[in-house]
Amino acid sequence: MLKNITLGQYFPGDSFIHRLDPRTKLLATVALIAIVFVAQGFSGFLLIAAFVVACAASTGIHLKFLVRGLKPIMFIIIFTFVLNLFFQTEGRELVHWGFIRITDQGLRMASFMAMRLILLVVSSQLLTLTTSPIALTDGLESLFRPLEVIHFPAHEIAMMMSIALRFIPTLMDEADKIMKAQKARGANFETGNLIQRAKAMVPLLVPLFVGAFRRAEDLALAMDARCYRGGAGRTRMKQLKFGVIDAIAAVAMLLLLAGVIALNKLNLF
Amino acid sequence: MPIEVKKLTHVYMPGTPFESRALNAVSLSIQDGEFVGIIGHTGSGKSTLITHLNGLEKSEPGVVFVNGMDLGEKGADLIAIRRVVGLVFQYPEYQLFEETVAKDVAFGPTNLGLDADEIKRRVEHALKQVGLDPAEVSEKSPFELSGGQKRRVAIAGVLAMQPGILILDEPAAGLDPMGRREMFDLIRGIHDSGTTVVMVSHSMDDVGRLCDRLFVLNRGEIAYTGTPAEVFVHDNRLHAIGLDVPECAKLARRLREAGFDMPEGIYRTEDVCAAIIGNLSGGK
Numbered sequence: 001m002l003k004n005i006t007l008g009q010y011f012p013g014d015s016f017i018h019r020l021d022p023r024t025k026l027l028a029t030v031a032l033i034a035i036v037f038v039a040q041g042f043s044g045f046l047l048i049a050a051f052v053v054a055c056a057a058s059t060g061i062h063l064k065f066l067v068r069g070l071k072p073i074m075f076i077i078i079f080t081f082v083l084n085l086f087f088q089t090e091g092r093e094l095v096h097w098g099f100i101r102i103t104d105q106g107l108r109m110a111s112f113m114a115m116r117l118i119l120l121v122v123s124s125q126l127l128t129l130t131t132s133p134i135a136l137t138d139g140l141e142s143l144f145r146p147l148e149v150i151h152f153p154a155h156e157i158a159m160m161m162s163i164a165l166r167f168i169p170t171l172m173d174e175a176d177k178i179m180k181a182q183k184a185r186g187a188n189f190e191t192g193n194l195i196q197r198a199k200a201m202v203p204l205l206v207p208l209f210v211g212a213f214r215r216a217e218d219l220a221l222a223m224d225a226r227c228y229r230g231g232a233g234r235t236r237m238k239q240l241k242f243g244v245i246d247a248i249a250a251v252a253m254l255l256l257l258a259g260v261i262a263l264n265k266l267n268l269f
Numbered sequence: 270m271p272i273e274v275k276k277l278t279h280v281y282m283p284g285t286p287f288e289s290r291a292l293n294a295v296s297l298s299i300q301d302g303e304f305v306g307i308i309g310h311t312g313s314g315k316s317t318l319i320t321h322l323n324g325l326e327k328s329e330p331g332v333v334f335v336n337g338m339d340l341g342e343k344g345a346d347l348i349a350i351r352r353v354v355g356l357v358f359q360y361p362e363y364q365l366f367e368e369t370v371a372k373d374v375a376f377g378p379t380n381l382g383l384d385a386d387e388i389k390r391r392v393e394h395a396l397k398q399v400g401l402d403p404a405e406v407s408e409k410s411p412f413e414l415s416g417g418q419k420r421r422v423a424i425a426g427v428l429a430m431q432p433g434i435l436i437l438d439e440p441a442a443g444l445d446p447m448g449r450r451e452m453f454d455l456i457r458g459i460h461d462s463g464t465t466v467v468m469v470s471h472s473m474d475d476v477g478r479l480c481d482r483l484f485v486l487n488r489g490e491i492a493y494t495g496t497p498a499e500v501f502v503h504d505n506r507l508h509a510i511g512l513d514v515p516e517c518a519k520l521a522r523r524l525r526e527a528g529f530d531m532p533e534g535i536y537r538t539e540d541v542c543a544a545i546i547g548n549l550s551g552g553k
Contacts, residue, residue, distance in 0.1 A: 181364040184356040186380030208364035
Protein backbone atom coordinates (compact mmCIF):
# COMPACT_ATOMS: atom_id res chain seq x y z
CA MET A 1 0.00 0.00 0.00
CA LEU A 2 2.82 2.40 0.84
CA LYS A 3 5.17 1.03 -1.76
CA ASN A 4 3.59 2.69 -4.81
CA ILE A 5 4.28 6.28 -3.77
CA THR A 6 7.03 7.51 -6.09
CA LEU A 7 6.91 11.12 -4.91
CA GLY A 8 10.36 12.66 -5.10
CA GLN A 9 11.96 9.31 -5.76
CA TYR A 10 15.57 9.79 -6.67
CA PHE A 11 17.60 7.31 -8.65
CA PRO A 12 21.29 7.67 -7.98
CA GLY A 13 23.46 7.60 -11.06
CA ASP A 14 26.36 9.25 -12.81
CA SER A 15 24.97 10.21 -16.20
CA PHE A 16 25.36 13.57 -17.95
CA ILE A 17 21.99 14.70 -16.59
CA HIS A 18 22.78 13.46 -13.09
CA ARG A 19 25.92 15.58 -13.05
CA LEU A 20 24.25 18.80 -14.19
CA ASP A 21 23.92 21.63 -11.70
CA PRO A 22 20.46 21.39 -10.08
CA ARG A 23 19.78 25.00 -11.15
CA THR A 24 20.46 24.05 -14.75
CA LYS A 25 18.08 21.15 -14.48
CA LEU A 26 15.38 23.30 -12.88
CA LEU A 27 15.70 26.01 -15.53
CA ALA A 28 15.90 23.43 -18.31
CA THR A 29 12.72 21.78 -17.06
CA VAL A 30 10.93 25.14 -17.02
CA ALA A 31 12.31 25.83 -20.51
CA LEU A 32 11.18 22.43 -21.73
CA ILE A 33 7.68 23.06 -20.42
CA ALA A 34 7.65 26.39 -22.25
CA ILE A 35 8.89 24.76 -25.46
CA VAL A 36 6.14 22.14 -25.21
CA PHE A 37 3.65 25.01 -25.45
CA VAL A 38 5.55 26.66 -28.31
CA ALA A 39 5.16 23.58 -30.52
CA GLN A 40 2.21 23.82 -32.84
CA GLY A 41 2.56 20.79 -35.09
CA PHE A 42 3.19 17.09 -34.86
CA SER A 43 6.70 17.53 -36.19
CA GLY A 44 7.51 19.87 -33.28
CA PHE A 45 6.11 17.41 -30.75
CA LEU A 46 8.04 14.58 -32.33
CA LEU A 47 11.24 16.58 -31.99
CA ILE A 48 10.57 17.32 -28.32
CA ALA A 49 9.55 13.72 -27.64
CA ALA A 50 12.75 12.50 -29.30
CA PHE A 51 14.74 14.90 -27.15
CA VAL A 52 13.02 13.78 -23.92
CA VAL A 53 13.39 10.11 -24.80
CA ALA A 54 17.07 10.64 -25.58
CA CYS A 55 17.54 12.40 -22.23
CA ALA A 56 15.70 9.61 -20.40
CA ALA A 57 17.74 6.94 -22.16
CA SER A 58 21.01 8.69 -21.30
CA THR A 59 20.21 8.60 -17.56
CA GLY A 60 20.11 4.80 -17.46
CA ILE A 61 16.83 4.87 -15.52
CA HIS A 62 14.54 2.03 -16.41
CA LEU A 63 11.66 3.14 -18.61
CA LYS A 64 9.25 1.41 -16.28
CA PHE A 65 9.76 4.06 -13.59
CA LEU A 66 8.84 6.84 -16.00
CA VAL A 67 5.76 4.96 -17.14
CA ARG A 68 4.78 4.26 -13.56
CA GLY A 69 4.81 8.00 -12.88
CA LEU A 70 2.30 8.49 -15.69
CA LYS A 71 -0.23 6.12 -14.16
CA PRO A 72 -1.74 8.53 -11.61
CA ILE A 73 -2.47 11.15 -14.29
CA MET A 74 -3.65 8.68 -16.92
CA PHE A 75 -7.22 9.57 -16.04
CA ILE A 76 -6.62 13.30 -16.58
CA ILE A 77 -4.93 12.61 -19.90
CA ILE A 78 -7.82 10.48 -21.14
CA PHE A 79 -10.37 12.95 -19.79
CA THR A 80 -8.84 15.95 -21.58
CA PHE A 81 -8.37 13.90 -24.72
CA VAL A 82 -12.03 12.91 -24.81
CA LEU A 83 -13.18 16.42 -23.92
CA ASN A 84 -11.15 17.98 -26.70
CA LEU A 85 -12.21 15.30 -29.13
CA PHE A 86 -15.94 15.80 -28.65
CA PHE A 87 -16.27 19.50 -28.05
CA GLN A 88 -14.07 20.85 -30.80
CA THR A 89 -16.57 21.35 -33.58
CA GLU A 90 -14.52 23.29 -36.11
CA GLY A 91 -12.80 21.65 -39.05
CA ARG A 92 -13.56 18.82 -41.41
CA GLU A 93 -15.97 16.22 -40.14
CA LEU A 94 -14.52 12.75 -39.70
CA VAL A 95 -17.24 10.87 -37.83
CA HIS A 96 -20.84 11.84 -37.30
CA TRP A 97 -22.78 9.35 -35.26
CA GLY A 98 -25.87 10.59 -33.42
CA PHE A 99 -24.87 13.57 -31.32
CA ILE A 100 -21.18 12.61 -31.51
CA ARG A 101 -19.25 14.63 -34.03
CA ILE A 102 -15.51 14.24 -34.41
CA THR A 103 -13.58 16.64 -36.60
CA ASP A 104 -10.00 16.57 -37.80
CA GLN A 105 -9.38 19.76 -35.79
CA GLY A 106 -10.77 18.10 -32.68
CA LEU A 107 -8.60 15.04 -33.13
CA ARG A 108 -5.59 17.28 -33.68
CA MET A 109 -6.25 19.38 -30.57
CA ALA A 110 -6.97 16.33 -28.44
CA SER A 111 -3.75 14.60 -29.45
CA PHE A 112 -1.75 17.80 -28.85
CA MET A 113 -3.25 18.15 -25.38
CA ALA A 114 -2.48 14.55 -24.45
CA MET A 115 1.08 14.82 -25.80
CA ARG A 116 1.63 18.05 -23.91
CA LEU A 117 0.51 16.49 -20.65
CA ILE A 118 2.64 13.38 -21.13
CA LEU A 119 5.71 15.42 -22.03
CA LEU A 120 5.16 17.73 -19.04
CA VAL A 121 4.97 14.86 -16.60
CA VAL A 122 7.83 12.87 -18.08
CA SER A 123 10.19 15.86 -18.20
CA SER A 124 9.46 16.96 -14.64
CA GLN A 125 9.87 13.36 -13.58
CA LEU A 126 13.27 13.29 -15.21
CA LEU A 127 14.17 16.21 -12.96
CA THR A 128 13.17 14.52 -9.70
CA LEU A 129 14.52 11.12 -10.70
CA THR A 130 17.99 12.47 -11.48
CA THR A 131 18.31 15.10 -8.75
CA SER A 132 18.60 14.29 -5.07
CA PRO A 133 16.01 16.16 -2.98
CA ILE A 134 18.75 18.06 -1.18
CA ALA A 135 20.34 19.24 -4.44
CA LEU A 136 16.90 20.21 -5.67
CA THR A 137 16.14 22.46 -2.71
CA ASP A 138 19.65 23.92 -2.85
CA GLY A 139 19.00 24.79 -6.46
CA LEU A 140 15.62 26.32 -5.66
CA GLU A 141 17.06 28.38 -2.84
CA SER A 142 19.81 29.66 -5.07
CA LEU A 143 17.37 30.53 -7.88
CA PHE A 144 15.00 32.37 -5.53
CA ARG A 145 17.77 34.19 -3.66
CA PRO A 146 17.42 37.39 -5.78
CA LEU A 147 13.82 37.68 -4.57
CA GLU A 148 15.01 38.20 -1.02
CA VAL A 149 15.26 41.94 -1.75
CA ILE A 150 11.47 41.97 -1.81
CA HIS A 151 11.47 39.90 1.45
CA PHE A 152 10.66 36.60 -0.19
CA PRO A 153 11.83 34.00 2.41
CA ALA A 154 13.87 31.91 -0.04
CA HIS A 155 16.08 30.29 2.57
CA GLU A 156 13.24 29.45 4.97
CA ILE A 157 11.13 27.94 2.23
CA ALA A 158 14.05 25.89 0.93
CA MET A 159 14.84 24.72 4.48
CA MET A 160 11.24 23.73 5.09
CA MET A 161 11.17 21.86 1.81
CA SER A 162 14.37 19.99 2.48
CA ILE A 163 13.20 19.03 5.97
CA ALA A 164 9.87 17.86 4.58
CA LEU A 165 11.57 15.87 1.83
CA ARG A 166 14.07 14.47 4.30
CA PHE A 167 11.28 13.16 6.50
CA ILE A 168 9.04 11.63 3.84
CA PRO A 169 10.96 8.32 3.79
CA THR A 170 11.36 8.38 7.57
CA LEU A 171 7.65 8.84 8.12
CA MET A 172 6.76 6.24 5.50
CA ASP A 173 9.06 3.82 7.25
CA GLU A 174 7.48 4.63 10.56
CA ALA A 175 3.97 4.30 9.12
CA ASP A 176 4.96 0.90 7.78
CA LYS A 177 6.29 -0.20 11.17
CA ILE A 178 3.24 1.01 13.07
CA MET A 179 0.97 -0.63 10.54
CA LYS A 180 2.76 -3.93 11.00
CA ALA A 181 2.60 -3.60 14.77
CA GLN A 182 -1.15 -2.94 14.67
CA LYS A 183 -1.68 -5.74 12.17
CA ALA A 184 0.12 -8.02 14.57
CA ARG A 185 -2.55 -7.00 17.07
CA GLY A 186 -5.22 -8.07 14.61
CA ALA A 187 -5.94 -4.68 13.03
CA ASN A 188 -7.45 -4.78 9.57
CA PHE A 189 -6.58 -1.99 7.15
CA GLU A 190 -7.64 -3.67 3.95
CA THR A 191 -11.29 -4.58 4.09
CA GLY A 192 -14.53 -3.01 5.27
CA ASN A 193 -16.59 -0.05 4.09
CA LEU A 194 -15.38 3.54 3.97
CA ILE A 195 -16.30 4.37 7.57
CA GLN A 196 -14.71 1.18 8.91
CA ARG A 197 -11.56 1.90 6.96
CA ALA A 198 -11.40 5.49 8.17
CA LYS A 199 -11.80 4.23 11.73
CA ALA A 200 -9.08 1.64 11.14
CA MET A 201 -6.67 4.48 10.36
CA VAL A 202 -6.85 5.87 13.92
CA PRO A 203 -4.42 3.30 15.38
CA LEU A 204 -2.03 4.23 12.57
CA LEU A 205 -2.42 8.00 12.51
CA VAL A 206 -2.28 8.74 16.24
CA PRO A 207 1.14 7.11 16.78
CA LEU A 208 2.36 8.56 13.48
CA PHE A 209 1.47 12.12 14.53
CA VAL A 210 2.86 11.66 18.03
CA GLY A 211 6.08 10.41 16.44
CA ALA A 212 6.20 13.27 13.95
CA PHE A 213 5.85 15.86 16.72
CA ARG A 214 8.52 14.12 18.77
CA ARG A 215 10.86 14.15 15.79
CA ALA A 216 10.11 17.80 15.05
CA GLU A 217 10.96 18.74 18.61
CA ASP A 218 14.20 16.74 18.54
CA LEU A 219 15.15 18.27 15.22
CA ALA A 220 14.47 21.81 16.47
CA LEU A 221 16.64 21.16 19.52
CA ALA A 222 19.42 19.67 17.41
CA MET A 223 19.33 22.65 15.05
CA ASP A 224 19.37 25.04 18.00
CA ALA A 225 22.29 23.18 19.56
CA ARG A 226 24.23 23.77 16.36
CA CYS A 227 23.43 27.50 16.45
CA TYR A 228 21.01 27.57 13.53
CA ARG A 229 19.88 31.18 13.13
CA GLY A 230 18.22 31.18 9.73
CA GLY A 231 19.76 31.94 6.37
CA ALA A 232 21.61 35.19 7.04
CA GLY A 233 25.38 34.83 6.78
CA ARG A 234 25.20 31.07 6.24
CA THR A 235 27.87 29.50 4.08
CA ARG A 236 27.60 26.12 2.44
CA MET A 237 29.82 23.11 2.23
CA LYS A 238 28.77 22.26 -1.31
CA GLN A 239 28.93 25.40 -3.45
CA LEU A 240 26.83 25.23 -6.57
CA LYS A 241 28.96 25.94 -9.63
CA PHE A 242 28.01 26.05 -13.28
CA GLY A 243 30.40 24.04 -15.43
CA VAL A 244 31.01 23.16 -19.04
CA ILE A 245 28.28 20.52 -19.03
CA ASP A 246 25.76 23.16 -17.94
CA ALA A 247 26.75 25.29 -20.92
CA ILE A 248 26.26 22.25 -23.17
CA ALA A 249 22.81 21.71 -21.67
CA ALA A 250 21.91 25.37 -22.26
CA VAL A 251 22.99 25.13 -25.89
CA ALA A 252 20.98 21.91 -26.28
CA MET A 253 17.87 23.64 -24.96
CA LEU A 254 18.38 26.60 -27.30
CA LEU A 255 18.83 24.26 -30.26
CA LEU A 256 15.65 22.44 -29.29
CA LEU A 257 13.75 25.73 -29.09
CA ALA A 258 15.15 26.84 -32.44
CA GLY A 259 14.24 23.48 -33.97
CA VAL A 260 10.65 23.65 -32.72
CA ILE A 261 10.21 27.24 -33.96
CA ALA A 262 11.67 26.27 -37.33
CA LEU A 263 9.29 23.31 -37.60
CA ASN A 264 6.38 25.61 -36.70
CA LYS A 265 7.42 27.99 -39.51
CA LEU A 266 7.85 25.18 -42.03
CA ASN A 267 4.36 24.01 -41.11
CA LEU A 268 5.07 20.44 -42.20
CA PHE A 269 2.28 18.53 -40.48
CA MET B 270 5.86 -28.81 15.64
CA PRO B 271 4.81 -25.20 16.38
CA ILE B 272 7.21 -23.25 14.13
CA GLU B 273 8.81 -24.74 11.07
CA VAL B 274 10.60 -22.70 8.41
CA LYS B 275 11.90 -24.41 5.30
CA LYS B 276 14.33 -22.53 3.09
CA LEU B 277 12.85 -19.08 3.47
CA THR B 278 14.22 -16.44 1.11
CA HIS B 279 13.16 -12.79 1.16
CA VAL B 280 14.23 -10.13 -1.33
CA TYR B 281 13.32 -6.48 -0.77
CA MET B 282 12.31 -4.38 -3.79
CA PRO B 283 13.27 -6.93 -6.43
CA GLY B 284 14.09 -5.55 -9.86
CA THR B 285 15.09 -2.05 -8.67
CA PRO B 286 18.50 -0.57 -7.91
CA PHE B 287 17.53 -0.89 -4.23
CA GLU B 288 17.15 -4.67 -4.40
CA SER B 289 18.52 -6.42 -1.35
CA ARG B 290 18.41 -10.00 -0.18
CA ALA B 291 17.34 -9.99 3.46
CA LEU B 292 17.01 -13.75 3.94
CA ASN B 293 18.60 -16.57 2.02
CA ALA B 294 17.28 -20.12 2.39
CA VAL B 295 16.78 -19.91 6.15
CA SER B 296 15.49 -23.09 7.76
CA LEU B 297 14.67 -23.52 11.42
CA SER B 298 12.23 -25.19 13.74
CA ILE B 299 11.11 -24.19 17.21
CA GLN B 300 9.43 -26.59 19.65
CA ASP B 301 6.65 -25.89 22.12
CA GLY B 302 7.79 -24.31 25.36
CA GLU B 303 11.24 -23.37 24.12
CA PHE B 304 12.97 -20.09 24.86
CA VAL B 305 14.82 -19.32 21.65
CA GLY B 306 17.10 -16.43 20.84
CA ILE B 307 17.71 -15.03 17.37
CA ILE B 308 20.87 -12.97 17.22
CA GLY B 309 22.59 -11.05 14.51
CA HIS B 310 23.93 -7.57 13.99
CA THR B 311 21.92 -4.78 12.34
CA GLY B 312 20.76 -5.80 8.87
CA SER B 313 21.32 -9.52 9.35
CA GLY B 314 17.67 -10.22 8.54
CA LYS B 315 16.36 -10.98 12.00
CA SER B 316 13.49 -8.49 11.85
CA THR B 317 12.47 -9.73 8.41
CA LEU B 318 12.51 -13.30 9.69
CA ILE B 319 10.14 -12.63 12.57
CA THR B 320 7.63 -10.75 10.41
CA HIS B 321 7.37 -13.95 8.38
CA LEU B 322 6.55 -15.94 11.49
CA ASN B 323 3.14 -14.34 11.93
CA GLY B 324 2.26 -13.71 8.32
CA LEU B 325 2.99 -9.98 8.14
CA GLU B 326 5.32 -10.76 5.28
CA LYS B 327 3.96 -13.38 2.99
CA SER B 328 6.17 -16.21 1.87
CA GLU B 329 5.70 -18.78 -0.85
CA PRO B 330 3.39 -21.69 0.06
CA GLY B 331 5.05 -24.58 1.86
CA VAL B 332 7.76 -22.50 3.52
CA VAL B 333 6.53 -21.20 6.87
CA PHE B 334 4.36 -23.37 9.12
CA VAL B 335 2.93 -22.49 12.52
CA ASN B 336 1.09 -25.25 14.35
CA GLY B 337 0.63 -26.98 11.01
CA MET B 338 -0.88 -23.90 9.31
CA ASP B 339 0.85 -22.92 6.08
CA LEU B 340 1.31 -19.14 6.35
CA GLY B 341 2.12 -18.74 2.67
CA GLU B 342 -1.05 -20.40 1.48
CA LYS B 343 -3.58 -18.27 -0.37
CA GLY B 344 -6.39 -17.22 1.94
CA ALA B 345 -4.54 -18.25 5.09
CA ASP B 346 -6.52 -17.13 8.13
CA LEU B 347 -4.36 -14.26 9.36
CA ILE B 348 -6.42 -13.57 12.47
CA ALA B 349 -6.02 -17.22 13.48
CA ILE B 350 -2.27 -16.94 13.00
CA ARG B 351 -2.05 -13.75 15.06
CA ARG B 352 -4.03 -15.43 17.80
CA VAL B 353 -1.26 -18.03 17.99
CA VAL B 354 1.81 -15.89 17.36
CA GLY B 355 2.13 -12.61 19.26
CA LEU B 356 4.67 -10.21 17.89
CA VAL B 357 6.15 -7.37 19.95
CA PHE B 358 8.15 -5.02 17.76
CA GLN B 359 11.14 -2.97 18.72
CA TYR B 360 10.12 0.14 20.70
CA PRO B 361 6.53 -1.11 20.95
CA GLU B 362 5.57 1.96 23.01
CA TYR B 363 5.34 3.93 19.74
CA GLN B 364 2.28 1.94 18.71
CA LEU B 365 0.11 3.14 21.62
CA PHE B 366 -2.81 5.26 20.46
CA GLU B 367 -5.88 4.94 22.68
CA GLU B 368 -7.16 7.40 25.28
CA THR B 369 -6.68 4.99 28.15
CA VAL B 370 -4.34 2.12 28.93
CA ALA B 371 -7.24 -0.31 29.28
CA LYS B 372 -8.63 0.59 25.84
CA ASP B 373 -5.22 0.25 24.25
CA VAL B 374 -4.58 -3.18 25.73
CA ALA B 375 -8.11 -4.17 24.65
CA PHE B 376 -7.36 -3.34 20.99
CA GLY B 377 -5.97 -6.80 20.19
CA PRO B 378 -8.64 -8.89 21.93
CA THR B 379 -11.34 -6.66 20.39
CA ASN B 380 -9.98 -7.40 16.94
CA LEU B 381 -10.23 -11.09 17.78
CA GLY B 382 -13.97 -10.54 18.26
CA LEU B 383 -14.15 -11.56 21.91
CA ASP B 384 -17.02 -10.49 24.16
CA ALA B 385 -16.73 -7.58 26.57
CA ASP B 386 -16.37 -9.62 29.77
CA GLU B 387 -13.62 -11.79 28.32
CA ILE B 388 -11.81 -8.69 27.03
CA LYS B 389 -11.98 -7.02 30.44
CA ARG B 390 -10.66 -10.16 32.13
CA ARG B 391 -7.83 -10.48 29.63
CA VAL B 392 -6.84 -6.81 29.92
CA GLU B 393 -6.55 -7.10 33.69
CA HIS B 394 -4.63 -10.33 33.45
CA ALA B 395 -2.22 -8.97 30.84
CA LEU B 396 -1.54 -5.82 32.85
CA LYS B 397 -0.79 -7.94 35.92
CA GLN B 398 1.48 -10.15 33.82
CA VAL B 399 3.65 -7.17 32.91
CA GLY B 400 3.79 -6.04 36.52
CA LEU B 401 1.34 -3.15 36.36
CA ASP B 402 -1.55 -2.57 38.75
CA PRO B 403 -4.74 -2.55 36.65
CA ALA B 404 -6.59 -0.41 39.20
CA GLU B 405 -3.88 2.22 39.06
CA VAL B 406 -3.08 2.50 35.34
CA SER B 407 -6.24 1.33 33.52
CA GLU B 408 -7.87 4.74 33.22
CA LYS B 409 -4.66 6.71 32.64
CA SER B 410 -3.65 7.95 29.22
CA PRO B 411 -0.79 5.81 27.90
CA PHE B 412 1.00 9.04 26.97
CA GLU B 413 1.38 10.16 30.58
CA LEU B 414 3.25 7.01 31.64
CA SER B 415 7.02 6.69 31.86
CA GLY B 416 8.96 5.09 29.00
CA GLY B 417 9.33 1.73 30.76
CA GLN B 418 5.67 1.64 31.74
CA LYS B 419 4.62 2.48 28.18
CA ARG B 420 6.60 -0.48 26.92
CA ARG B 421 4.96 -2.73 29.47
CA VAL B 422 1.53 -1.55 28.36
CA ALA B 423 2.47 -2.25 24.74
CA ILE B 424 3.61 -5.76 25.62
CA ALA B 425 0.41 -6.27 27.60
CA GLY B 426 -1.46 -5.30 24.42
CA VAL B 427 0.04 -8.34 22.71
CA LEU B 428 -0.24 -10.65 25.73
CA ALA B 429 -3.95 -9.88 25.96
CA MET B 430 -4.38 -11.83 22.74
CA GLN B 431 -3.02 -14.80 24.72
CA PRO B 432 -0.66 -16.10 22.06
CA GLY B 433 0.96 -19.50 22.55
CA ILE B 434 4.13 -18.16 20.94
CA LEU B 435 5.49 -14.73 21.82
CA ILE B 436 8.12 -13.09 19.64
CA LEU B 437 9.92 -10.04 20.98
CA ASP B 438 12.22 -7.83 18.92
CA GLU B 439 14.88 -6.20 21.12
CA PRO B 440 12.53 -5.90 24.10
CA ALA B 441 15.17 -4.18 26.23
CA ALA B 442 16.39 -1.65 23.66
CA GLY B 443 16.85 1.78 25.16
CA LEU B 444 16.13 0.75 28.75
CA ASP B 445 18.47 1.47 31.65
CA PRO B 446 20.16 -1.49 33.44
CA MET B 447 17.41 -1.65 36.05
CA GLY B 448 14.71 -1.55 33.36
CA ARG B 449 16.51 -4.24 31.37
CA ARG B 450 16.65 -6.55 34.37
CA GLU B 451 12.97 -6.04 35.08
CA MET B 452 12.11 -6.61 31.43
CA PHE B 453 14.02 -9.90 31.32
CA ASP B 454 12.44 -11.07 34.58
CA LEU B 455 9.07 -10.29 33.06
CA ILE B 456 9.85 -12.23 29.89
CA ARG B 457 11.15 -15.16 31.90
CA GLY B 458 7.91 -15.10 33.88
CA ILE B 459 5.89 -15.22 30.66
CA HIS B 460 7.96 -18.19 29.49
CA ASP B 461 7.56 -19.97 32.82
CA SER B 462 3.79 -19.66 32.53
CA GLY B 463 3.96 -21.91 29.46
CA THR B 464 4.46 -19.57 26.50
CA THR B 465 7.00 -20.32 23.80
CA VAL B 466 9.27 -17.28 23.59
CA VAL B 467 11.40 -16.14 20.66
CA MET B 468 13.62 -13.21 21.54
CA VAL B 469 15.52 -11.19 18.97
CA SER B 470 18.61 -9.37 20.14
CA HIS B 471 22.12 -8.40 19.24
CA SER B 472 23.32 -8.72 22.81
CA MET B 473 24.93 -12.09 23.54
CA ASP B 474 24.86 -11.29 27.24
CA ASP B 475 21.07 -11.08 27.21
CA VAL B 476 20.31 -14.11 25.05
CA GLY B 477 23.01 -16.16 26.74
CA ARG B 478 21.41 -15.60 30.10
CA LEU B 479 17.87 -16.39 29.05
CA CYS B 480 17.65 -18.66 26.04
CA ASP B 481 17.79 -22.45 25.72
CA ARG B 482 18.76 -22.34 22.10
CA LEU B 483 20.21 -19.74 19.74
CA PHE B 484 20.08 -19.01 16.04
CA VAL B 485 22.89 -16.78 14.87
CA LEU B 486 21.98 -14.89 11.69
CA ASN B 487 24.59 -13.39 9.43
CA ARG B 488 23.75 -11.68 6.13
CA GLY B 489 20.44 -13.44 5.88
CA GLU B 490 21.77 -16.91 6.61
CA ILE B 491 21.92 -18.99 9.75
CA ALA B 492 25.58 -19.10 10.76
CA TYR B 493 25.27 -21.10 13.98
CA THR B 494 22.60 -22.82 15.94
CA GLY B 495 22.69 -24.67 19.23
CA THR B 496 22.70 -24.07 22.95
CA PRO B 497 24.46 -20.90 24.10
CA ALA B 498 27.47 -22.96 25.20
CA GLU B 499 27.71 -24.59 21.77
CA VAL B 500 27.46 -21.24 20.01
CA PHE B 501 29.88 -19.33 22.22
CA VAL B 502 32.67 -21.78 21.40
CA HIS B 503 32.96 -20.01 18.04
CA ASP B 504 33.95 -16.75 19.67
CA ASN B 505 36.54 -15.74 17.05
CA ARG B 506 34.17 -16.34 14.17
CA LEU B 507 31.36 -14.54 16.00
CA HIS B 508 33.64 -11.59 16.49
CA ALA B 509 34.35 -11.52 12.75
CA ILE B 510 30.63 -11.25 11.92
CA GLY B 511 30.19 -8.31 14.28
CA LEU B 512 28.94 -10.18 17.33
CA ASP B 513 30.49 -10.84 20.68
CA VAL B 514 30.28 -13.52 23.33
CA PRO B 515 29.17 -12.62 26.88
CA GLU B 516 31.73 -10.82 29.01
CA CYS B 517 32.01 -13.80 31.36
CA ALA B 518 32.76 -16.18 28.49
CA LYS B 519 35.54 -13.84 27.42
CA LEU B 520 36.95 -13.76 30.93
CA ALA B 521 36.84 -17.55 31.16
CA ARG B 522 38.69 -17.86 27.87
CA ARG B 523 41.42 -15.40 28.90
CA LEU B 524 41.91 -17.23 32.18
CA ARG B 525 42.06 -20.58 30.39
CA GLU B 526 44.67 -19.20 28.02
CA ALA B 527 46.62 -17.92 31.03
CA GLY B 528 46.83 -21.49 32.31
CA PHE B 529 43.95 -21.67 34.75
CA ASP B 530 41.67 -24.66 34.90
CA MET B 531 38.46 -23.29 33.33
CA PRO B 532 35.96 -25.73 31.76
CA GLU B 533 35.08 -25.22 28.05
CA GLY B 534 31.82 -23.53 27.15
CA ILE B 535 30.96 -21.79 30.40
CA TYR B 536 29.39 -18.35 30.01
CA ARG B 537 26.99 -17.80 32.93
CA THR B 538 28.21 -15.41 35.60
CA GLU B 539 27.55 -18.00 38.33
CA ASP B 540 29.45 -20.78 36.52
CA VAL B 541 32.45 -18.57 35.80
CA CYS B 542 32.49 -17.33 39.41
CA ALA B 543 32.37 -20.90 40.68
CA ALA B 544 35.23 -21.91 38.37
CA ILE B 545 37.37 -18.99 39.53
CA ILE B 546 36.67 -19.78 43.18
CA GLY B 547 37.52 -23.42 42.45
CA ASN B 548 40.85 -22.32 40.97
CA LEU B 549 41.65 -20.06 43.90
CA SER B 550 40.84 -22.58 46.61
CA GLY B 551 42.41 -25.43 44.62
CA GLY B 552 45.66 -23.43 44.24
CA LYS B 553 46.16 -22.99 47.97
